[in-house]
Structure formats: C-alpha cells, structure tokens
Amino acid sequence: MLFYILKRILQVIPVFLGATLLIYFMVFAMPGDPIAALFGDKQPPQALLDEIREQYALDQPFIIQYFNYLGGIFRLDFGTTFSGQDVGEVLARTFPVTLRLAIEAIVLAAVLAVVIGSLSAFFKNSWFDHTMLVIALIFIAVPVFVVGFFAQYVFGVVLGWASPTVGENNGWLGLLLPASTLAVSVYATSMRLMRSSTIETIGQDWVRTAYGKGLPRRRVIPVHVLRNSFIPMVTDLGTTFGILMVGATVTEGIFNIPGVGNTLYQAILKHEAPTIVSFVTVFVVVYVFINLLIDLLYGLLDPRIRYVS
Structure with missing residues (x-):
C-alpha cells in the first residue's frame, strides 16, 4: 500500500x-497585448508600457517566464495580478468558496444517486424505475444554465425559499441552491451507474450464497450488495468533483458566487x-x-x- x-x-x-x-x-x-489592454482605447507612452512589461517579466522569452514561475511556485509565490493583488491571496479567498460548492453538490448528488439508483435496481422495471430513468435522461439533456435559471427564478424569486444570488453569503447554507442545481445536473449519470451496478451485483454468486446461509436481507443488502455496487459511482463522482472545481463557472456566474470560476474567467479575459x-x-x-x-x-x-x- x-x-x-x-x-x-x-x-x-x-x-x-x-x-x-x-x-x-x-x-x-x-493574441493581443495584455498590458496595452489594461488602458483600453487611451494608450500611454511606450516607455510606460515597457516598464510595466518589465515589472511582470513579460519582456522575457517564454521559457524564462515559465522557469521564473516555477521558481515562484516552489517559494509559494504565485505572482501578482495586473491589478496589484497577490495571486495567493486571491486564491485563498476564492478557492474555499468553490470547494464548499463542489463538496455540497457532490454530497447531494451522491445521496440522490445511492437512494434512487438502488431503489430503481431493487424495483427493476417498475413504474418507479421507469419514471426515475426518464427524469435522469431529462437532467442529462438539459444544460446546467437552464436548470440554474429555473431554480433561481422558482425557488429564489417566486417561492422565496432561498436568495437568488449568493454574493458574500457564501457559507454552506447560502450555497444550498446553486449546489442543488449542480447536484441534479450531475447526479443522473451516477444514478444510472448505481442502478446497473446494483442489478449486476444482486445476481452474483456471493449474494445468493449469503441468502443461502440464512443471512437476513438487512445484512445482505448493505454489506454484500450496496458496498460492491459503489465502485462505479465513486469513480464517476470523484471525476465529477474535479470537474466541478474547474467547471462551475456558469453556475457561479448565474448565482453571483465569488469563487474560482468567476475569477479564472476574468483572468482569461485579461x-x-x-x-x-x-x-x-x-x-x-x-x-x-x-x-x-x-x-x-x-x-x-x-x-x-x-x-x-
């Protein structure tokens, strides 16, 4: 190990x-000059542009810039933004927000996937199974920004159950609505994996042997069936968690979440x-x-x- x-x-x-x-x-x-773009249409003297490029080491060849960056990483110095902020401070301010959002979304998605997926497997080909599969297909087909705007309008504006925007209220409770939006958007795949894995596990020899030895259903299902059915779902949710850490930009934009996605998007533009x-x-x-x-x-x-x- x-x-x-x-x-x-x-x-x-x-x-x-x-x-x-x-x-x-x-x-x-x-393409483009990021330093010149800072001044918009009114360009300063060339001497000032050259001074700023030298300050940020943008006048150096690419490989020199890269090695300078690596050296800074080993010194825990992530550099400075063009607005003068320390990148490490920006990361420390935004990363925990996105981390909370991703964790909350994954936990909600995992609970939905395990409960609905296992019930669909145990009641295979029932009305519940068919209904849940149709709903899962709908969630897979509908883009996350559609789900986000719908949740924001219905639960935030019409019903008033949650704030339509997050802003500074980015604690666990304040992120519940956007996390739920991400959860229902990503849970469908894990739910279908959980269902198919559970159906396959139920037919395995060790499950029939457990029943043959007289073990009760309350012992066989959690220990022998669900435990061995978790692996495909865990793989999918683990991969999804990494994607959420990077790709929650749309949801953060809809709910005005001061996280990594918004910050990274602005950095790309600049x-x-x-x-x-x-x-x-x-x-x-x-x-x-x-x-x-x-x-x-x-x-x-x-x-x-x-x-x-």
Missing part, C-alpha cells in the same frame, strides 16, 4: 510539469498568466489527489482489490 501511494505521488511530478507548461504556453500564445497558471496548478494537484483517494477507496469497498504495484 505504502509503495503504491509513493508511486502515485511521484507520478504527480510529470503531470504537474506537463499541465503547467501546456497552460503557460497557451496563455503565452494568446490574459493574466500568473493567475491562470496558478489556479490551474492547484486544480492539477487537487484532481490528482482525488484520483489517488478514489483508488484507495477501491480497496475498502472491494476486499479483492490489492495494491501490489
């Missing part, structure tokens, strides 16, 4: 270097290379860590899995 964990951690190094190099190159290759690459670097580390955690959960869910290499 320990050797496996160390091996996976070492695999983070080339992933980290490759991801940051690719993103930095893409930012570097973007060509702020330090902000973009710093955020992506954190995403890479989080995503790899989540995948490592998922791999380790496999061993807990299925005792047959052993980490020998």
Whole structure:
C-alpha cells in the first residue's frame, strides 16, 4: 500500500510539469497585448508600457517566464495580478468558496444517486424505475444554465425559499441552491451507474450464497450488495468533483458566487498568466489527489482489490 501511494505521488511530478507548461504556453500564445489592454482605447507612452512589461517579466522569452514561475511556485509565490493583488491571496479567498460548492453538490448528488439508483435496481422495471430513468435522461439533456435559471427564478424569486444570488453569503447554507442545481445536473449519470451496478451485483454468486446461509436481507443488502455496487459511482463522482472545481463557472456566474470560476474567467479575459497558471496548478494537484483517494477507496469497498504495484 505504502509503495503504491509513493508511486502515485511521484507520478504527480510529470503531470504537474506537463499541465503547467501546456497552460503557460497557451496563455503565452494568446493574441493581443495584455498590458496595452489594461488602458483600453487611451494608450500611454511606450516607455510606460515597457516598464510595466518589465515589472511582470513579460519582456522575457517564454521559457524564462515559465522557469521564473516555477521558481515562484516552489517559494509559494504565485505572482501578482495586473491589478496589484497577490495571486495567493486571491486564491485563498476564492478557492474555499468553490470547494464548499463542489463538496455540497457532490454530497447531494451522491445521496440522490445511492437512494434512487438502488431503489430503481431493487424495483427493476417498475413504474418507479421507469419514471426515475426518464427524469435522469431529462437532467442529462438539459444544460446546467437552464436548470440554474429555473431554480433561481422558482425557488429564489417566486417561492422565496432561498436568495437568488449568493454574493458574500457564501457559507454552506447560502450555497444550498446553486449546489442543488449542480447536484441534479450531475447526479443522473451516477444514478444510472448505481442502478446497473446494483442489478449486476444482486445476481452474483456471493449474494445468493449469503441468502443461502440464512443471512437476513438487512445484512445482505448493505454489506454484500450496496458496498460492491459503489465502485462505479465513486469513480464517476470523484471525476465529477474535479470537474466541478474547474467547471462551475456558469453556475457561479448565474448565482453571483465569488469563487474560482468567476475569477479564472476574468483572468482569461485579461490574459493574466500568473493567475491562470496558478489556479490551474492547484486544480492539477487537487484532481490528482482525488484520483489517488478514489483508488484507495477501491480497496475498502472491494476486499479483492490489492495494491501490489
């Protein structure tokens, strides 16, 4: 187990270097002058533009800029935005908000997927099963911004159950409505995986053996059926969590959430290379860590899995 964990951690190094190099190159290759864009239509003297470029090391070749950035990362210095803010402070302010949103959405999606997916499997081909599958297909087909605007209008404006926008009220309770929006948008795939996995597990030999040994249903279902049915769903939700950390931009925009998505979007518009690459670097580390955690959960869910290499 320990050797496996160390091996996976070492695999983070080339992933980290490759991801940051690719993103930095893409930012570097973007058309336009980010410094000139700061002044809009009224351009300052060329000497001032050159001074600002030198301040942000934008006058250096690409590879020099990249290695300067890597050196800053190892010193925990993520650079400075074009507005003069420390990128590390911006990340510390916005990352926890998006993290809370993603965790809340994944927990809600997991509860829905386990409950509805397992019930659909136990009552296969019933009216409940068919209804839940149709609803899941609807959620898969409808874009998240449609679900977001609908939830915002119905539950925030018409019913008044929640605030239509989040703003500074970005605690766990304040993020419940946008998290629910993300949850119903991503749970459908996990629910269908849970259903199919549960149906397959119910027909396995060890389940029939457990019943044959006289074990009660309340023991067989949670221990022998649901536990072994979790693996596909855990993989899907783990991957989805990493995607939510990066791709919740639309939901954050709809509900005015001061998270990573909005900040990253503004940084892309301004060509702020330090902000973009710093955020992506954190995403890479989080995503790899989540995948490592998922791999380790496999061993807990299925005792047959052993980490020998």
